[in-house]
Amino acid sequence: MTAAARAAQRVRPVRSTDDVVLIAVVALGGLFLAVALAAPLGALLAKSFQDEAGRFVGLANYIRYVETPALLGSLWNSLWVAALTTAIVLPLAFGYAYALTRSAMPGKAFFRAIALLPILAPSLLPALALIYLFGNQGMLKPLLMGGTIYGPAGIIVSEVFYCFPPAVLILATALSGADARLYEAAEALRASRIRVMRTVTLPAARYGMVSAGFVVFTLVITDFGIPKVIGGSFNVLATDVYKQVVGQQNFQMGAVVGMVLLAPAVLAYLADGWARRRQTSSVSARAVPYVAKRRPKRDGPLLLHCAVIAALMLGLIGVAAWGSLITFWPWNLSLTLANYEFGRFDSAGWGSWWNSVTLAAWTAAIGAPLVFVFAYGMEKAKTVPALAGIVRFAATVPLAVPGLVLGIAYIFYFNAPANPAGFLYGTTGILVLNSIVHFYTVGHLASVTALKQLDPEFESVAASLKVPVWRSFLAVTVPISLPVILDVAIYLFVNAMTTVSAVVFLYAPDTKPASVALVQMDEAGQASAAAAMAITILATSAAVKALHVWTDGVIARRTQAWRSR
Amino acid sequence: MLRRPLLAALAAPLLATLPIAVADAQQRTRLTVYTALENEQLPEFKRAAEAALPGIEIVWVRDSTGIVTTRLLAEKENPRADVIWGLSVFSLQRLEQENMLLPYTPSGAEALRPQFRSSASPTTWIGMDAFVSAVCFNTAVARQRNLPTPSTWADLLDPAYRGLIAMPNPASSGTGLLTIAGWLGTMGEEQAWAFMTKLHENVAVYTHSGSAPCNNAARGEYAIGLSFDMRAVTLKNQGAPIEIIVPSDGVGFDLEGAAIVRGTRNEAAGRRLMDYAASEAAMALYGRYYALLGHPGVTPSVQGYPAAFAERLAKVDFGEVATNRDRILAEWSRRFDAKSAPRN
Numbered sequence: 001m002t003a004a005a006r007a008a009q010r011v012r013p014v015r016s017t018d019d020v021v022l023i024a025v026v027a028l029g030g031l032f033l034a035v036a037l038a039a040p041l042g043a044l045l046a047k048s049f050q051d052e053a054g055r056f057v058g059l060a061n062y063i064r065y066v067e068t069p070a071l072l073g074s075l076w077n078s079l080w081v082a083a084l085t086t087a088i089v090l091p092l093a094f095g096y097a098y099a100l101t102r103s104a105m106p107g108k109a110f111f112r113a114i115a116l117l118p119i120l121a122p123s124l125l126p127a128l129a130l131i132y133l134f135g136n137q138g139m140l141k142p143l144l145m146g147g148t149i150y151g152p153a154g155i156i157v158s159e160v161f162y163c164f165p166p167a168v169l170i171l172a173t174a175l176s177g178a179d180a181r182l183y184e185a186a187e188a189l190r191a192s193r194i195r196v197m198r199t200v201t202l203p204a205a206r207y208g209m210v211s212a213g214f215v216v217f218t219l220v221i222t223d224f225g226i227p228k229v230i231g232g233s234f235n236v237l238a239t240d241v242y243k244q245v246v247g248q249q250n251f252q253m254g255a256v257v258g259m260v261l262l263a264p265a266v267l268a269y270l271a272d273g274w275a276r277r278r279q280t281s282s283v284s285a286r287a288v289p290y291v292a293k294r295r296p297k298r299d300g301p302l303l304l305h306c307a308v309i310a311a312l313m314l315g316l317i318g319v320a321a322w323g324s325l326i327t328f329w330p331w332n333l334s335l336t337l338a339n340y341e342f343g344r345f346d347s348a349g350w351g352s353w354w355n356s357v358t359l360a361a362w363t364a365a366i367g368a369p370l371v372f373v374f375a376y377g378m379e380k381a382k383t384v385p386a387l388a389g390i391v392r393f394a395a396t397v398p399l400a401v402p403g404l405v406l407g408i409a410y411i412f413y414f415n416a417p418a419n420p421a422g423f424l425y426g427t428t429g430i431l432v433l434n435s436i437v438h439f440y441t442v443g444h445l446a447s448v449t450a451l452k453q454l455d456p457e458f459e460s461v462a463a464s465l466k467v468p469v470w471r472s473f474l475a476v477t478v479p480i481s482l483p484v485i486l487d488v489a490i491y492l493f494v495n496a497m498t499t500v501s502a503v504v505f506l507y508a509p510d511t512k513p514a515s516v517a518l519v520q521m522d523e524a525g526q527a528s529a530a531a532a533m534a535i536t537i538l539a540t541s542a543a544v545k546a547l548h549v550w551t552d553g554v555i556a557r558r559t560q561a562w563r564s565r
Numbered sequence: 566m567l568r569r570p571l572l573a574a575l576a577a578p579l580l581a582t583l584p585i586a587v588a589d590a591q592q593r594t595r596l597t598v599y600t601a602l603e604n605e606q607l608p609e610f611k612r613a614a615e616a617a618l619p620g621i622e623i624v625w626v627r628d629s630t631g632i633v634t635t636r637l638l639a640e641k642e643n644p645r646a647d648v649i650w651g652l653s654v655f656s657l658q659r660l661e662q663e664n665m666l667l668p669y670t671p672s673g674a675e676a677l678r679p680q681f682r683s684s685a686s687p688t689t690w691i692g693m694d695a696f697v698s699a700v701c702f703n704t705a706v707a708r709q710r711n712l713p714t715p716s717t718w719a720d721l722l723d724p725a726y727r728g729l730i731a732m733p734n735p736a737s738s739g740t741g742l743l744t745i746a747g748w749l750g751t752m753g754e755e756q757a758w759a760f761m762t763k764l765h766e767n768v769a770v771y772t773h774s775g776s777a778p779c780n781n782a783a784r785g786e787y788a789i790g791l792s793f794d795m796r797a798v799t800l801k802n803q804g805a806p807i808e809i810i811v812p813s814d815g816v817g818f819d820l821e822g823a824a825i826v827r828g829t830r831n832e833a834a835g836r837r838l839m840d841y842a843a844s845e846a847a848m849a850l851y852g853r854y855y856a857l858l859g860h861p862g863v864t865p866s867v868q869g870y871p872a873a874f875a876e877r878l879a880k881v882d883f884g885e886v887a888t889n890r891d892r893i894l895a896e897w898s899r900r901f902d903a904k905s906a907p908r909n
Contacts, residue, residue, distance in 0.1 A: 070902050137785040150770060232770040233734070235902065242773060246631035247737035248894065249638050249659065328804045330785060331705065347608045347625075411639040426645060505636055508645075509597065509624035516628075523629060524604060525780040525800045 015383065018469035025377030026388050032374070033394040035421075036437045040413035041397075044405065048255035065256045070235060075260070078237040081152055082220035082264075085159045089216045090209070092160075093167035096309060099302035100168075101175040102201070104292045106303070112172075113549060114310040116490070117317060119165040120541035122498040122515055124522060125534040126161045127229040129319040130154055137330045150232030158226045161316065163216040164309075166442045169491065170215060173446050173484055174208020175201075177453035178290035207452060210275035211445045214268035215399060221264050222402045224501055229522075237261055241402055251408065258405040262397070269393050317538070324531035339532035345524070346517045353536060356514040359431050359503075360496035360541075367436035368443065368489035372481065375447035376473065380459065399441035403501025410434055411505055426508040434506060435496040443488035450484040451477070482555050490548050494541040593622040594834040599637060601630040602651035602821075603795065606854065610650075613850055617841050621834050629774065630656060630739045637826070641665055644828040648835045649690075650842055653739050654820040657683075657690040658887045666690060667825040669836055671843040681820060681859035691843050692820035694855035697878065698744040700810040701782040701790040701797045712788055717814040718748065721764060721789065728769045731778035732791035736894050736902060739819065740775025740793050745897065746886045747817015750879040758900070765901050783807050793819075795854055798869065811871060815879040818857075 015023075051057045065071060099105055100112055118126065133140045134149040147153065178201075186196045202209075224238040231239065237257060245254035325335045343349035374395070378388045398406070414425045424430040454477065462472035478485070500515045507516060514537055522530035602610065604627060611623045626633070626646065634656040637646060641663060649657070660666050661683065670687040681692030700721075702714060712729070715721055721730065733741030748757040769787055772778055779797050782790030783805035797809040823842040825835040841847055848858045852865035856874050871877070886893075 068898070070898055131784075131786070135784070135786050228773050233772075233902075239737075239773060243734070243736045246635050247734075247773070248890075249631075249635050251639070331806055332804060346604050347611075408635065408639050411636065412642075415640050415643045415645070417643045422643070504628065504632055505639070507626075509626055520604060520628065522780075523774060523776050525776060525783055525796065525803065525805070527780070527784065 016463075018463060019381070019383050021469055022377055022381035023384050023387075025373060026381045026384060026391055029374030029377055030387065030391040030394070032370070033391060033437075033440075036433055037394060037398060037440075040409035041401065041406070043412045043416075044251070044409035045255050045259055047252050048259050050252060052252065061252050061256045065253060070240070074235045074237050074240050077152070077235060078221050081155055081159070081236065082217045085156050085163060085220045086213055086216045088156070088160050089163050089167050090213055092309060093164055093171055093212065094205075094209070095302065095305045096164075097168050097171035097175050098201075099299075099306050100172050102178070102290070102292050103299045103302045104294045105299040105306070109549060111306045111310055113545060114313060115168045116165050116494070116545060117313050117538075117542075118161045119491070119498070120494050120545065121317065121320070121538040122500070122518060122534045123158065123162050123223070123225045124229060124518065124530060125320045125538070126158050126316050127154070127226060128323060128522075128527060128531055128534075129316045130158060130230060132319050132323055132329065148232070150230060151234045152231075154230035154232075155227055155234065155236075158230055159220045159223065161313070162223070162226065163219050164313075166215050166219065166491070167212040169442065169487060170212040170446055170449060171205065171208050173449045173487075174205040174211075174453075177450075178204065180288040180290040183290060207275045208449050210271050211449060214264070214271055215442055215445065218264045218268060218399045222261055222400060224402060224404065238402055241404060245404060245408060254405070254408070258402065261402060261405075262400050264400050268400070269396050272392075272396065320531050321535050324528060324535045326528055329527060339526075339528045340536070342517070342529065342533065345521050345526050345529045348512055348517060352512050352514040352517040353533075353540070355428070355507075355511050356497050356537065357540060359428055359435065359511075359513055360493045360544075362428065362432045363435040363439075363496040364489040364493035366432065367439075367492040368485055370436065371440060371443040371488055371492075372447045372478075372485050375444050376451060376477065379448060379451045380456075380469070395444040396441055398437055398439070401438075403438060403499065403503075404505070406434065406438055407502035407505035410502070425506075426511075428511050430506055431503050431511060431513070432496075434502050435499060436492065438499065438502050439492055439495045443491055446484055446488055446491070447481070450481050454480060483552060486548055486552060486555070490545060493544055497537050497541050593620050594831055595622045595624055596647045596831055596834050596838060597626060597645060598623050598648045598650050598838075599626050599633050599646040599826075600649070600651040601633050601653065602627065603799065603854075605799070606651075609853075610850060613846070614838065614841055617844075617846060618834075618837050621837065623838075629776075631737070634659065637665070638663065644826045646826045647829040647831045648823065648825055648838050650823045650838065651693065651821050652823075653743075654690070654692060654822045654883055655739055655742065655887060655890075657822045657824055658883060660824070661685075661689050662887075665827050667827040667829065667832065667835075669825055669839055671836070671839040673840065673843045673845075676862065677843065677859045678861055681822075690822045690824035691839070692822045692859045693842060693847070694851040694859060695818045695820050695857040695878070696793045696795050696855060697811060697816045697818040697857075698740070698747055699779075699792060699794040699797050699816070700812060701779040701792055701800070702808045702810055703782045703785055703788050703806060704808055705806040706782075706785050706788040710788065714808065715789070715810060716812065718760065718812045719814060720812075721767065722760070724767070726767045726789060728767065729788040730764070730768045730791065731770050731772055731781045731787040731789070732764075732768055733775045733778055734771035734773055734902070735897055737773040738775040741771075742886070742890070742894075743793075743817045743819040743881075744791055745817070745893065746881050747815060747879040749893070750817065750881045751815030758896070761897075762900065771901070779807075794856070794870075798854070798867070801869075809869065811874060811877060813871075813877060816877050817879050817881055820859075820883075821851075821855075 048061055049056055049058060096115060100108055130149055132138060134144055182200050186200055222238055224242055227236050227239050237260060241254055241257045244250045244257060323329060324339055326333050327336050378392050381388050414421055414430060458476050459472060498515050500519050503513055504516050507513060514533055518530050518533040607625050607627060614623055615621060630653050633652060637660060666689040668685060668687040668689050671691060674682055674688055674691055677691060683689045712725055735741035735745050748760060752760060775792060776796045778790030779792030779800060781787050783800040801807055801809060823839060825839060829835050845860055845863055848860040848863040852858050852863055852867060854867055856865050856867055856870040858865055
């Protein structure tokens with residue numbers, strides 16, 4: 001190589017201020033995830049290589065775990081239940097999201113709100129409703145024809161219910177940006193409907209499909225609440241973690257299973273990268289927004305699809321609402337409001353409800369902007385691909401971490417005497433931080449999906465006009481993406497209202513959330529009171545959601561007018 | 566000018582949550598007490614203790630035994646609890662092994678039954694009361710299915726109960742562990758395992774929570790739930806059609822105990838609470854819920870226990886169970902957990 005060539009290699013483009021700003025954003029995001037996720041998790045998972053006294057023992061714990069006969073059973077159970085759930089949820093959610101975004105069916109706002117219902121309620125609610133319907137004393141028990149709801153069947157039905165909202169959220173985002181010109185061109189070329197679906201619609205939604213698939217798969221793998229209530233003795237990896245950590249206080253083995261559970265996150269990350277390379281933005285700067293025209297042959301079946309799903313969801317919730325009003329199921333079905341006097345069951349009474357509202361409001365208000373800004377940085381910082389890649393990976397990890405692993409990790413990390421952030425421990429602050437991190441991934445994926453549909457030309461034009469990146473971000477990106485930012489905020493809010501597995505280790509005497517109080521009521525055999533608390537949480541989240549629908553309407557009129565012609 | 570009202574509408578609920586003016590002028594010592602007592606007991610215990618101990622305020626962190634023990638162990642480096650009041654002695658022994666309990670012999674501890682205080686001197690924990698494994702038997706389901714009422718563990722092997730029994734998984738639940746520890750204690754290892762193998766044929770589900778089997782029996786999901794007495798009594802009081810059976814062929818039991826957490830910043834107040842926890846007044850309080858108390862001189866006021874109840878307790882050596890716990894659980898999991906798919 002000649003000296004001239006070597007010199008040429010060393011020439012680097014000068015970093016613009018914009019690049020520096022973006023790199024700083026990515027670095028901040030990395031720092032946030034390092035402090036709030038990687039460090040605590042590392043502190044716990046390192047225990048998988050230690051014995052009880054803290055000595056390094058290499059892979060000894062892993063070998064011991066592999067030799068446990070129950071392991072392969074749990075692993076296999078987790079995999080097939082998660083795969084089957086994903087296979088059921090994806091087509092259902094795709095049809096639903098397609099109807100919301102690409103059809104002219106009536107009542108879209110209603111169906112959009114209903115789709116979120118399952119995550120507005122604690123997962124105990126559908127499980128209780130299923131027991132009322134299909135349990136051994138259930139009203140519809142004969143429909144099972146001798147089968148049992150306890151076990152994989154109950155788990156899969158409950159998980160489908162529980163995973164539907166995030167799948168719809170991601171897919172609707174993926175489908176909402178469409179360029180009408182492509183469809184006009186297809187029509188002009190007389191392409192068949194199936195061909196249009198295959199060559200225009202699906203490719204544009206591919207990234208969303210892959211994301212949604214992995215979100216669902218990972219959620220099912222790591223969820224513990226549903227298998228605990230309705231899984232009977234059906235062992236899955238998440239219940240194995242519970243046995244090790246809560247049943248036997250064996251943090252080392254709990255960490256081993258926690259590590260095993262991280263595998264889906266790694267796979268999700270790889271798949272994400274694969275889909276990313278194949279995704280092109282569908283809303284170019286010249287895009288003309290797609291507006292669905294009336295077409296009864298398409299809209300009719302879609303309406304039916306949505307109506308059936310919505311009816312099932314409302315039915316399940318209706319059963320639980322009824323369950324919150326009865327005196328003692330199934331022996332005394334007289335109706336009463338006494339179950340809502342929470343002071344009778346828990347000394348904190350309604351106080352825990354207020355704790356939950358506080359926690360959820362802060363989680364949404366801090367989390368949503370944070371998630372979106374970091375996602376923006378990762379998408380746009382082209383000059384530091386390696387750093388952005390690492391941070392992107394970190395953002396997909398929380399989904400794969402079972403809440404109880406995250407909760408214990410937070411104790412070890414934030415309660416360590418040397419940790420300067422230790423003052424957070426025992427306050428609402430640590431619950432907020434924990435909740436933002438715990439539910440980071442879905443918000444991140446939704447943000448990225450939305451950002452991917454925006455043509456990078458917006459930035460190029462801005463740059464050529466010498467408009468700083470933060471101005472084009474605030475003036476163009478944020479207004480366009482405001483619906484998704486609000487979606488993320490709502491997602492964080494409702495999850496913080498219902499979360500149990502992590503916060504159960506972190507609440508202090510005066511910060512106990514309602515979701516924890518509810519589990520304790522159920523533990524004490526007060527199922528009706530637990531249902532009442534679940535309905536209260538649901539009503540709270542629904543009210544916030546209604547506020548969201550209203551603001552969305554206002555925002556749409558102000559910022560989304562450009563989408564229509 | 567839509568933007569501002571909109572922002573205000575979004576911001577108002579947030580601002581309302583700001584902890585403005587949390588000026589607590591109290592001079593009382595706040596004791597953080599970790600407990601697995603029942604929620605309904607907490608206000609009563611708090612009132613009684615605060616009345617007896619002026620200047621002390623009790624704040625509870627209450628959760629199931631597993632969660633509380635896990636939290637205590639995870640917080641070892643920087644303990645947040647001052648006192649433990651109402652936690653399984655299996656858990657207390659584990660904490661003792663980890664050197665997490667502060668030795669202190671409460672005044673009056675010498676009056677307690679020997680099994681109700683740690684062998685260390687000064688003592689590291691004291692026992693308050695005992696809870697035993699009990700059978701919740703749903704009489705409504707029994708009528709539907711024409712089931713006989715069991716009175717011993719051996720009765721549960723009757724094929725009539727096939728698929729109708731729920732019991733806690735000992736790998737997840739302390740109640741499950743105390744139940745099988747009782748069988749191992751009364752029957753001896755070999756016979757106990759043979760018993761469990763036969764019982765396995767009748768068990769429909771091994772639950773992760775110690776309360777769940779009795780809750781399920783109360784709801785009629787299963788006819789029989791193996792759980793502990795206190796849970797059964799509260800459910801019965803709620804109106805569940807269950808009969809509480811303390812099998813006559815020996816039942817496993819566990820003690821609820823109290824201890825001071827090493828590292829507390831309120832040691833003096835903690836000692837006062839320990840003195841109270843061992844007092845006859847406190848024992849009378851425990852006696853409203855439990856039939857066997859640490860102080861032999863206090864008569865429990867709880868109703869519904871068989872007269873010769875104390876004689877039914879299995880010979881359980883807590884130290885030995887703690888030592889053999891890993892082995893017992895591994896054996897149990899090998900035999901029953903790997904093939905515990907639900908059956909009808």
